Amino acid sequence: MADMESKQGPAESHDPFGDEETTEVQYKTLQWWQSGILMIAETVSLGVLSLPATVAAIGIAPATVLIVGLGIIATYSGYVIGCFRQRYPFIHSFADAGEVLLGTPGRLVFEVGQLIFFLFATGSHLLTFTVMMNTITDHGTCSIVFGVVGMLLSFICSLPRTMKNVSWLAITSFVSIFTAVLITMIGVAVERPGQGFDVVRHTSFVNGFTAVTNIIFAYCGHAAFFGFIAEMKDPRDYPKSLCMLQGFEIILYTVASAVIYRYAGQDVTSPALGSTGPLLRKVAYGIAFPTIVIAGVINGHVAIKNVFVRLFRGTELIHERGLRATGAWVALTLAFWTLSWVIAEAIPVFSNLVSLISALFASWFSYGLPGVFGLYMDFGNYFGSTRRTVISLANLGLVVVGVTVCACGLWVSGVAIHNDSSKTSFSCANNA
Template identity: 75%
Template structure:
């Protein structure tokens, strides 16, 4: 790759995307629908998608990522000890910042990419597209299932198990479906602002609550001896807390200026790393070894209800953002290059609503089938986050710089780093599947599709 081509990968360019060929020479067999921007020209379109400012994109990314994951982190500290867990939180935060930047580089090089499936086509052709397409859809289904599960825990807490947990799950399903109906990210971004404020306030209330009440379910431990399965489950829970990467291509595609993506990424990662480190350490310090997962359950009865009440928007909206990205991926896949995607008629709306209904019903079934919060997070991390956050970004970099791996000392270091990123994704997947399977098999504390109180 010539030096001018390398410079084209940087975000500070003055050149427009349209001035660069979207694909390398070896990709000339691309089907026509993938050689253009996924939304095409929108000057006269009824519905315009490319409307996000960088800060709106950042808010959406925070709303999507900083929600369910942060609630599992204090229990992770209890599993492995304060010091190893903090090192993991900060270290994985830095690694996922880099892998997110690589995703942005790949999208800058290939501006037709709208999803991980499109990127899979560039890497591996039709087989890569189909495999990754199924994988990303399953990820979003499982992740949204975890939000519906959290919704039932929250409702059981607020109402003291006022009715059957399945009913609460159906209520969460209906709310998520209603908020998923807007077709553009910009409309969802205004909901995301509420989610952003909600999770931050709920976590702060929880920290203050446990600091004042000092429930002290066993003393905090700096280091803790544990078995491999428990320790690695803690790692996968931290990985899940940084699981926003599968949606990044979709967010970039709806930005006014995709070259601003690094600003959005830094906004997300800076907020994540600081919040995760401070909140998990403070809650674990005062709640001790018996800290709950989700962590909002660690406070006393009154503070717990207040925190869960404040967290309602993020529990719902963060799942909605994930669901919206998943539905949009399928929607664009079906209607790409057609006028129907930009219309407001009954057919376009009907297709969108139908997809949303099917998606949220399946997510609800998953939530009812795997009713243990931490086990579900661990399974999702192993199956999907391992690839979308680590393995595939490593492969993206290796593809972009194919033939230049040893062209300079800096390239050699980056090559080793990205090979390591890919291998790390493989290990998280293989070992994570094993430990999450063992945990789900051995946990008999909750039953599937039951009316029982899952907040206990």
């Protein structure tokens, strides 16, 4: 990237949290490893559970190439986000980045886009919560009731206002998802419920590209990266957090998806925790309980914080614990999780919801927009040297990936939702 010197940007070109030495609520408290744990908990959650079904759709060889390849590309795009934040250190969210690029219209578009993305992402967590509860209880009650329970639990866990407090929950989430995936891998290896596997599998364009969007969903944490950087003690340590995330997720995604598909075969479920026998399935979902809730809470917390900062940026309320500040946070949190629950009930098929999220949002936040950021920073200096030319082409490639995934992904997810009549919206039926 071009030089990293800070430049003045929009009118609100100042740190949203300012000097916190004497404030009641302090936000800039994350060590790099805490930020890394948060990034892992936010990203490595439901995404890994959709990957074995992705491998089943296209075969183990192309799926492995896509998982590793898209992971490497996502690492570069995450690095570009860090460079953009270092160039414009007042950025707290994609909305601020949109204002740098396009002024007020850019802020509005990016602000609405990131909020809708987080609503859909947290909706997928609430949907998985209902699947988990139906599995553990053998459909003990109406699925809508389970959804409401998940919403209330997520609301309560989202009440802390700082990332540092949430980061301790993230450690539990990290251990939870890793253990649940490990149990699933061991379970399918012992039970061997599948009948062989395909190295390459011929499939339709809709099924094949849906598989691609499921992989992209597994790398869709980038929308929260600006928020994590903004609450780090030293934002210059962000590359360490990024490497911690990407190294862990690429290895876990590749190994877990290949092993589970190898032994579960073509009938592997999405989420993958349902691929084991009845008892182990319940055990795996029980252990995954923390990550199903906490990873959604982290996404929700970032979204709520973006709105909170937008409302109170530059005022004393942002650092106060008084009735107005606390009441505003609680009200925003309740409104957010209520809307998220509505989305979860409206699109009750996990793989279809994942595909739609990837096409609409992950295509841009994880790939397309970082490419735009890189091209913006290097404007007028695209081909000054061989290194500059390579970087410019890489950034242009990110934009092409974003546009392609958005256009094709919207079409295939729309077809899949239209054709899938197995589940109905706002239903008490068992969705396990």
